[in-house]
Every structure is written in structure tokens, then in C-alpha cells.
Amino acid sequence: MSSQNSSAQRTLVLLKPDAVRRGLIGEIIARIERKAGWRITSLELRTLDRSVLERHYAEHVGKSFYEPLVEFMSSGPTAAMIVEGEEVIAGIRALAGKTNPLEAGPGTIRGDFATITRENLIHASDSVDSAEREIKVFFPGRA
Numbered sequence: 001m002s003s004q005n006s007s008a009q010r011t012l013v014l015l016k017p018d019a020v021r022r023g024l025i026g027e028i029i030a031r032i033e034r035k036a037g038w039r040i041t042s043l044e045l046r047t048l049d050r051s052v053l054e055r056h057y058a059e060h061v062g063k064s065f066y067e068p069l070v071e072f073m074s075s076g077p078t079a080a081m082i083v084e085g086e087e088v089i090a091g092i093r094a095l096a097g098k099t100n101p102l103e104a105g106p107g108t109i110r111g112d113f114a115t116i117t118r119e120n121l122i123h124a125s126d127s128v129d130s131a132e133r134e135i136k137v138f139f140p141g142r143a
């Protein structure tokens with residue numbers, strides 16, 4: 001990534017099939033774009049297959065919620081994107097709110113629009129290492 005600012009970062013964001021089905025991707029993208037200095041540098045709508053999900057959710061394979069999660073995540077198109085900017089990794093997770101939407105604060109994406117943990121609208125990388133690993137899975141040409 002080229003930047004003169006050492007706290008500039010990039011992250012992988014997925015707007016999950018519930019966001020696409022419910023017509024919320026414009027609303028969510030608008031919230032991301034409103035942050036000064038953040039920009040979307042790759043964006044693609046695609047239906048994810050099991051092999052991509054297995055790589056993306058490697059740490060969750062075998063957990064009780066894994067199979068229903070894969071079924072949900074492959075149930076329709078997902079909007080996958082790379083977002084770049086100042087402190088964007090923690091920043092987008094703050095915009096998203098807690099994983100369980102019932103615990104997510106008002107004003108957050110999950111707090112405002114979701115109610116159940118699996119269908120929580122958005123995924124955002126949780127660290128620099130995760131972001132680089134996940135970008136490789138979804139956008140190998142940008143790795």
C-alpha cells in the first residue's frame with residue numbers, strides 16, 4: 001500500500017447476503033464513504049462458494065455455528081471490498097458495532113439494522129494480519 005501516513009491502513013469488508021437482499025449496501029457504503037479520507041479501492045458483488053468461505057472463516061471451522069454460517073454466506077451475493085484510510089481497521093469495526101447486534105450500540109450498522117448474530121450484515125478484518133490474509137482470499141490481485 002502506498003501512503004505517506006504511517007497509520008494509513010487497508011481492510012477487507014464484506015457486506016453479507018442479508019445486506020444485499022435487504023437493499024442496505026448503499027446505506028452502509030455511504031456510512032463508510034462519509035469518513036474523511038477513507039476510500040473504497042476495490043468493490044465486487046459475488047456469490048461466495050464453500051472453498052472461499054472455508055479459507056475466510058478458517059478459524060471457525062468445526063464450531064457449532066460454522067455450517068449454518070457457510071450456508072447463509074453462500075445464500076446470495078456478497079459485496080466484497082477493500083477500504084483504505086486512516087485507522088480504517090478499528091474504525092470500520094467501530095462503525096459495524098458488536099458481533100451480536102443486540103449488544104451493538106445505536107448508531108452502529110448492526111445496532112441500527114440487525115437483530116441476530118449470524119445475519120449481522122457486515123464483516124470487517126480485525127487486525128493488520130487478518131486484513132492482509134483476507135485480502136489475499138478475496139482479491140488475490142491486490143495482495
Ligand code: CMP
Nearest residue numbers: 060065069099117118119120122123124
Ligand atoms: P463475522 O465478523 O463475519 O465473523 C464470524 C461470523 O460468524 C460473525 O461475523 C457472525 O456472522 C458469525 N457468528 C459468530 N459467532 C456466532 C454465533 N455464536 N452464532 C452464530 N453466528 C455467529
